[in-house]
Amino acid sequence: MSGRTDRVTTGPTRAAWGIRPAWALAARTAPGTLTVYVVVMLAGGALPVLAAWLTKLILDGLVGGGPLGGLGGLGWLALGLAGAGALAAVTPQLTTYLRAELDRAVGLVAQDRLFAAVDDFAGLGRFEDPGFLDRLRLAQQAAGGTPGQIVDGVLGGVRSAITVVGFLGSLYVLSPLLTLVVLGAGVPVLVAEIALSRRRARMFWNVGGIERREFFYSDLLSSAEAAKEIRLFGTGGYLRGRMIAERREANAAKRAVDRRESWIQSGLGLLAALVAGGGLLWAVAAARAGRLSVGDLTVLVAGVAGVQGALTALAGEVARAHQALLVFEHYTAVTGAGNDLVTATPPRPLPPLRRGIELRDVWFRYSEEHPWVLRGVDLWIPAGRSVALVGLNGAGKSTLVKLLCRFYDPTRGAVLWDGVDLREFDVTHLRQRIGAVFQDYMRYDLTATDNIGLGDLALREQHDRVRIAAERAGIHDEIAALPQGYDTMLSRIFFSERDREDQTTGTVLSGGQWQRLALARAFLRDQRDLMVLDEPSSGLDAEAEHEIHTSLRRHRRRRTSLLISHRLGxxxxxxxxxxxxxxxxxxxADHVTLMATGGEYARLFTLQAAGYQAAATGSEEA
Ligand SMILES: Nc1ncnc2c1ncn2[C@@H]1O[C@H](COP(=O)(O)OP(=O)(O)OP(=O)(O)O)[C@@H](O)[C@H]1O
Incomplete structure (x- = not known):
C-alpha cells in the first residue's frame, strides 16, 4: 500500500455505506441499550417543538383569544409543559449514559474483531508497510468509539431532523415566506459542514506519518533501552528537537483546517443571525399590527431559533458522522483485508517431514522498490540432519529463515516440504511444525513461566516441561533464585501502585539471560519437525555459549535443524x-571438505581462528 493523499476522499454517499456495518455491530452487541437509546433520542427531537406549542397555547389562553381558554384546560397545558421541561432536563444525562454504555459494549467487540483480523494476517509484509500501519492506527482509533459515534450521529441527525420538521411545520402555518428564508439559510450550513468534515478526515490521514514519527521520537526519549546512548552521546536535545518539529508540522496541518472551519462557520453563523434578526423584526411588526397573536409570536421566535439551532446541530451531526464513517472505513478495510498469504483451498494435509525441505531457485525481494535479497537460492535441508548457514552481514540468512517459516512467499521459485510447495499447506499447520529462536527474539514483560510457556501454550501449565526447557537453556538456576521463582515478573513495568511498593515485583535480566529464556521457549517446542536457530548465542559469555552449543549439538542430533551463526566454531x-x-x-559441504576447498568458509574460519589464537598467545599479528 502506498500513496497517501488519495486515500480519504470518499464522498458522503460512499461513506454512508459504513452506516450499515456500524449499526449492525451496535444492534448485535447491545440491542437493549440501542433500543432505549433510539427511543430517548427521537423523543428528544420532538420535545422542543412540543414545548413551543404548549407555550403558545398557554399564552393565547391567558390573553383569552385561544380556543382552550379556561383555567381547567390551562392547568393541563401547564402540567404538560412542566412534564416536557422535566423530560428535557433528564434526557441529556440519560443519552450521555446510554451513549457511553453503547460505546463500551461496541468498543469491546470491535476491538476484539480488529485484533482477531490482525492475528489472521499470516505474513509479515503488512506489519512492515508504513501505509498499512497508519491505517491500522486509525482502525484502532475507530474500534474505540467510532461505531458509537456513527450510531450517535445518525440518531442525532434524525433527532435534529424531527426538531427541524416540527418547527418548520409550525413556522409554515404562521409564515410560509419566513419558513423558506430560514430553510434557505440552513442548507449552506449542511453542505459546508460535510465538505469540512471530508477535509478534516483527509488531514488526519495525511498527518498519520508525521504523528508516527513523532511517536517514534517520544517513545525513544522515554525508553529504557535508548536511555544509555541518549545520555552518553548527549542526543536528547537533538531528538527532542526532531520530535517537536514533527509536532509543529502536524499542528500546522491541523491549524490550517481549524482556521478554514472557523472562517466558514463564522460566516454561516452570521448569516443565520441576520435571518433570525430579520424574522424577529418582521414578527414584532406583525404582532403590533394584530396579524399575529402573542402565542404566535412565541412560536415564531422559538421556531426561527429552533430551526436554526437544529439545522446547525444537524449539520454538526452529519459532519461528525461523516468523519466517523471515514475513519470507520479504515476499520472495515483492516477487518476485511483477509489473509495476506495465498493458500490453496482446500489446503493439503501436512505430513511429518520425511525427506527434507528444499529451496528451489528462490528469488526474493521485500517489495518491487527493494533490491533482490535472494537471487536463485538452491538449498536442501535433509530430514534428520543439521544444516548451518553462514555468511557476511546482509547476505540474506535471516530472510531465508523468514521464507522457511512462510512469513513471506518467494517472489520467484518455491520452498518445498517433501516436494510439496509450502503454499499448498495451511500456514498455521506449517508453523505448528517449526520451533525457532529468532535473531530479534522477544522479551515479554511477563513472568518467567510465561516467557517460556508462550513457546507452546499447551505445555505452559506443565511445570516440569517448562523447567526442563529452562535447564537445557541453562537458565533454570537463575530463575529458581528469583524472589518468586518461575512466577517472578520479568519486567520493570509496575502494573499498579501496590506493585510499586513490592520490591520483588519487577526483576531485570541481563541480555544473555533473556537470550537463554528465548532458547528455553524454543526448547519447549523441541518435538517439532524443524528447529531454526538464528544466532542463538550471540549475547552469551564464552562459558554459556559453550554449554548452549553442547546442548544444541545433543538436541540437533538426528533432528532437522537450521543454525545460523557468525561464530564458526x-x-x-x-x-x-x-x-x-x-x-x-x-x-x-561439511567442515572438513570446506576447509580443504579453501574457499569463503575456510577464509572466514581461518580469520576467526587466528583471532582466537592471537588472543591466546597475546600476539598482535597472529
Ligand atoms: N523487512 C525488510 N524490508 C526491507 N529490506 C529488508 C528487510 N529485512 C531485511 N532487509 C534487507 O535484506 C538484506 C538481507 O538481510 P538479512 O537480515 O536477511 O541478512 P543476514 O544475512 O541475516 O544479515 P546479518 O548477518 O546481519 O543478520 C539486507 O540488505 C537488509 O537490509
Missing amino acids: AVRDADVIVVLRDGRVVEQ
Whole structure:
C-alpha cells in the first residue's frame, strides 16, 4: 500500500455505506441499550417543538383569544409543559449514559474483531508497510468509539431532523415566506459542514506519518533501552528537537483546517443571525399590527431559533458522522483485508517431514522498490540432519529463515516440504511444525513461566516441561533464585501502585539471560519437525555459549535443524554448512571438505581462528 493523499476522499454517499456495518455491530452487541437509546433520542427531537406549542397555547389562553381558554384546560397545558421541561432536563444525562454504555459494549467487540483480523494476517509484509500501519492506527482509533459515534450521529441527525420538521411545520402555518428564508439559510450550513468534515478526515490521514514519527521520537526519549546512548552521546536535545518539529508540522496541518472551519462557520453563523434578526423584526411588526397573536409570536421566535439551532446541530451531526464513517472505513478495510498469504483451498494435509525441505531457485525481494535479497537460492535441508548457514552481514540468512517459516512467499521459485510447495499447506499447520529462536527474539514483560510457556501454550501449565526447557537453556538456576521463582515478573513495568511498593515485583535480566529464556521457549517446542536457530548465542559469555552449543549439538542430533551463526566454531560439526553471499549459495559441504576447498568458509574460519589464537598467545599479528 502506498500513496497517501488519495486515500480519504470518499464522498458522503460512499461513506454512508459504513452506516450499515456500524449499526449492525451496535444492534448485535447491545440491542437493549440501542433500543432505549433510539427511543430517548427521537423523543428528544420532538420535545422542543412540543414545548413551543404548549407555550403558545398557554399564552393565547391567558390573553383569552385561544380556543382552550379556561383555567381547567390551562392547568393541563401547564402540567404538560412542566412534564416536557422535566423530560428535557433528564434526557441529556440519560443519552450521555446510554451513549457511553453503547460505546463500551461496541468498543469491546470491535476491538476484539480488529485484533482477531490482525492475528489472521499470516505474513509479515503488512506489519512492515508504513501505509498499512497508519491505517491500522486509525482502525484502532475507530474500534474505540467510532461505531458509537456513527450510531450517535445518525440518531442525532434524525433527532435534529424531527426538531427541524416540527418547527418548520409550525413556522409554515404562521409564515410560509419566513419558513423558506430560514430553510434557505440552513442548507449552506449542511453542505459546508460535510465538505469540512471530508477535509478534516483527509488531514488526519495525511498527518498519520508525521504523528508516527513523532511517536517514534517520544517513545525513544522515554525508553529504557535508548536511555544509555541518549545520555552518553548527549542526543536528547537533538531528538527532542526532531520530535517537536514533527509536532509543529502536524499542528500546522491541523491549524490550517481549524482556521478554514472557523472562517466558514463564522460566516454561516452570521448569516443565520441576520435571518433570525430579520424574522424577529418582521414578527414584532406583525404582532403590533394584530396579524399575529402573542402565542404566535412565541412560536415564531422559538421556531426561527429552533430551526436554526437544529439545522446547525444537524449539520454538526452529519459532519461528525461523516468523519466517523471515514475513519470507520479504515476499520472495515483492516477487518476485511483477509489473509495476506495465498493458500490453496482446500489446503493439503501436512505430513511429518520425511525427506527434507528444499529451496528451489528462490528469488526474493521485500517489495518491487527493494533490491533482490535472494537471487536463485538452491538449498536442501535433509530430514534428520543439521544444516548451518553462514555468511557476511546482509547476505540474506535471516530472510531465508523468514521464507522457511512462510512469513513471506518467494517472489520467484518455491520452498518445498517433501516436494510439496509450502503454499499448498495451511500456514498455521506449517508453523505448528517449526520451533525457532529468532535473531530479534522477544522479551515479554511477563513472568518467567510465561516467557517460556508462550513457546507452546499447551505445555505452559506443565511445570516440569517448562523447567526442563529452562535447564537445557541453562537458565533454570537463575530463575529458581528469583524472589518468586518461575512466577517472578520479568519486567520493570509496575502494573499498579501496590506493585510499586513490592520490591520483588519487577526483576531485570541481563541480555544473555533473556537470550537463554528465548532458547528455553524454543526448547519447549523441541518435538517439532524443524528447529531454526538464528544466532542463538550471540549475547552469551564464552562459558554459556559453550554449554548452549553442547546442548544444541545433543538436541540437533538426528533432528532437522537450521543454525545460523557468525561464530564458526559453533557450526563446524553441522552435517552441512552452507555459505551464502549476496543472496546466492556459494559453497556447501561439511567442515572438513570446506576447509580443504579453501574457499569463503575456510577464509572466514581461518580469520576467526587466528583471532582466537592471537588472543591466546597475546600476539598482535597472529
Ligand atoms: N523487512 C525488510 N524490508 C526491507 N529490506 C529488508 C528487510 N529485512 C531485511 N532487509 C534487507 O535484506 C538484506 C538481507 O538481510 P538479512 O537480515 O536477511 O541478512 P543476514 O544475512 O541475516 O544479515 P546479518 O548477518 O546481519 O543478520 C539486507 O540488505 C537488509 O537490509
